[in-house]
Amino acid sequence: MTLDASQSTTDIIIESCSHINEQDAIDVRGSFHGLLRDAPMTSTAVVNALSQQLIYQLQLGLPNAFISFDDLNVDLSDAAFPFLQAQAKQALQRAISDRGVPLLVNSAYRTIAQQMLLYNDRFNNSNPVAPPGRSNHQTGLAIDIEDPRGWEPFLVRHGWEPLPGDPPHFDFAGGGTDIRSKAILAFQQLWNKNHPDQRIAEDGIFSEGGETEDALNRSPAMGFEKAPWEAKPRLLRLCIPRMEGSDVLKFQQALQKAGIAISPDGEFGPATDKAAKEFQQKKGLVADGIIGDKTRAMMA
Ligand SMILES: [Zn+2]
Structure with missing residues (x-):
């Protein structure tokens, strides 16, 4: 289409x-x-x-x-x-x-x-x-x-x-x-991934009073537990709007474990950016504050 x-x-x-x-x-x-x-x-x-x-x-x-x-x-x-x-x-x-x-x-x-x-x-x-x-x-x-x-x-x-x-x-x-229909479909897929027992149709259609509207209203504003980046982790970085999620929280906790001063809150703000660059520098990586495979590999 x-x-x-x-x-x-x-x-x-x-x-x-x-x-x-x-x-x-x-x-x-x-x-x-x-x-x-x-x-x-x-x-x-x-x-x-x-x-x-x-x-x-x-x-x-x-x-x-x-x-x-x-x-x-x-x-x-x-x-x-x-x-x-x-x-x-x-x-x-x-x-x-x-x-x-x-x-x-x-x-x-x-x-x-x-x-x-x-x-x-x-x-x-x-x-x-x-x-x-x-x-x-x-x-x-x-x-x-x-x-x-x-x-x-x-x-x-x-x-x-x-x-x-x-x-x-x-x-x-x-x-x-x-x-636009693909965005509705994306939501339906994500909902079903998280609610295999309450599946809704994956048809890309939003109708008023329909099951997709109901499911969207019952979705957590903080995001679903099973995030779409589970299979392919997203690049974390300081951007607008700020990145939020369990992947950010996990990264912050790993920084803390590595001895970097940070308060993990699940939101990638300027303090996380600074801490990330400090960690990268410590490990001899490019200190760009962009968290991909290379930085993650150093955190294990
Ligand atoms: Zn406009």
Whole structure:
């Protein structure tokens, strides 16, 4: 299934991005300890850990097609996941180098866990809120930025389009894969992996009042016990939003065991970055704070 500009308007609900970004922006550190349905709608960052698992699971099904753009010349807000489909990222990179200044990004990819939170809170909003799978921020082809009118000529030249009536919002017009149903599927797979006794259909469909909505609401905001990176550990590093999870906690505990001063809390912040570099230096590794196989091998 592919997505192009003509299709994208048919089943996507257009939200008011400046309004939604206000709900994203509050400085929350660390995910809510409890189920998604009980999480306070202070910021979509309360489902940070679960969101990271959903992104990783989605990437397992779309290798190299859905990628981070935080290596570009961008400034990111705290709750925005800097992920785009590969072609959209390349076009963004060209627009940024064309203008030659950093791009301030308030929002890019929104996970279905974040969307569920916003949707559960929809009666408190005068603006439309899309159900999971139907927001234009679930396509991996959308960004909300600062200084939209200054950026417009550069973005348009490289294949991005402004969305009339929604000033901060741009969509990549060059097409891509429909990852919205794949994001629902990724959640269904992750749920089933963790609940073999309460399996739900792996059909990529979210229907209101359906079993996928119920399961998503009953998912832990801190992420599932069986994480999608069990088979292939993720690279740990300091990034926005901060990495959270049992793999981060395990790494911090291993640092502590190795005699590095650190308070393990399961969140990869600046203190963990500093401790990681100290450990790497001690072991004669490249002290880049990126935790992959080489660093892990030294921790056994
Ligand atoms: Zn937007």
